[in-house]
Amino acid sequence: MADRIIKGDSGNDVVIQNNTGSKKIEVTNSGDVEVTGDVKTTTVKSTNLKANDGTASLVVADSTGEVTSSGGLKATNIKTTNLKANDGTAGLSIADSTGRVTITESNPVITLGSNTSFPSGHVIKTEMFVSSAANSTESSGSFTNSGITSGSFSHGSGNKILIIANCQIKSDGEGFVFKVNGATSSPDMEFYNAASTVMIHPTASYMFLDSPSGTSTTYTIQFRRNSSGEATFYNTVSKLILMEIEA
Numbered sequence: 001m002a003d004r005i006i007k008g009d010s011g012n013d014v015v016i017q018n019n020t021g022s023k024k025i026e027v028t029n030s031g032d033v034e035v036t037g038d039v040k041t042t043t044v045k046s047t048n049l050k051a052n053d054g055t056a057s058l059v060v061a062d063s064t065g066e067v068t069s070s071g072g073l074k075a076t077n078i079k080t081t082n083l084k085a086n087d088g089t090a091g092l093s094i095a096d097s098t099g100r101v102t103i104t105e106s107n108p109v110i111t112l113g114s115n116t117s118f119p120s121g122h123v124i125k126t127e128m129f130v131s132s133a134a135n136s137t138e139s140s141g142s143f144t145n146s147g148i149t150s151g152s153f154s155h156g157s158g159n160k161i162l163i164i165a166n167c168q169i170k171s172d173g174e175g176f177v178f179k180v181n182g183a184t185s186s187p188d189m190e191f192y193n194a195a196s197t198v199m200i201h202p203t204a205s206y207m208f209l210d211s212p213s214g215t216s217t218t219y220t221i222q223f224r225r226n227s228s229g230e231a232t233f234y235n236t237v238s239k240l241i242l243m244e245i246e247a
């Protein structure tokens with residue numbers, strides 16, 4: 001069966017339109033096909049789908065059916081089960097009903113930004129503070145600072161701070177007392193030596209869950225003698241650990 005050819009006069013376009021002229025198919029003299037109105041079809045076969053200005057495009061591979069975009073891809077909703085890397089090896093699998101995302105790479109590297117939200121009770125930061133200062137002493141019975149302090153420790157508003165202090169303190173009188181200054185309602189830890197002889201406690205420990213206000217708190221280990229003698233705080237072997245816990 002022979003083809004029937006419709007073509008315009010030299011230099012003119014060919015236009016097929018509806019009665020009102022609001023919808024039309026136009027074959028320009030340069031060879032472009034322009035459609036005014038919606039295109040409804042079951043199957044569209046193409047290697048390249050280009051933008052109106054011809055700069056960006058979607059390229060559809062013949063054998064694999066993979067679609068490559070030469071520009072950005074913008075969409076309100078994208079429905080898919082798998083999002084894969086460019087080489088097709090690693091990807092994200094999205095469960096249909098639950099929306100759970102599974103990373104198919106065996107050892108992925110995931111970087112979380114500062115705006116990441118963690119569940120309540122999750123430890124989001126841990127820092128340890130030590131000191132190289134010489135030993136600190138106290139003989140008046142008043143709390144004095146050791147050499148160990150956190151400085152300005154930043155934390156989220158409303159979050160808890162778990163305070164852990166491990167200290168080595170010597171007393172040549174009736175023991176010693178220490179605490180972590182900066183904590184709200186911080187308890188005093190008292191070690192009493194009834195014999196009034198030299199006592200070195202290598203593992204004097206302290207643990208307290210603090211509820212600070214604001215977004216920054218300074219924690220400092222303080223100590224004093226008990227009721228007599230002198231207390232010595234060994235800065236270089238003592239430690240302060242702070243753990244921020246999501247509220």
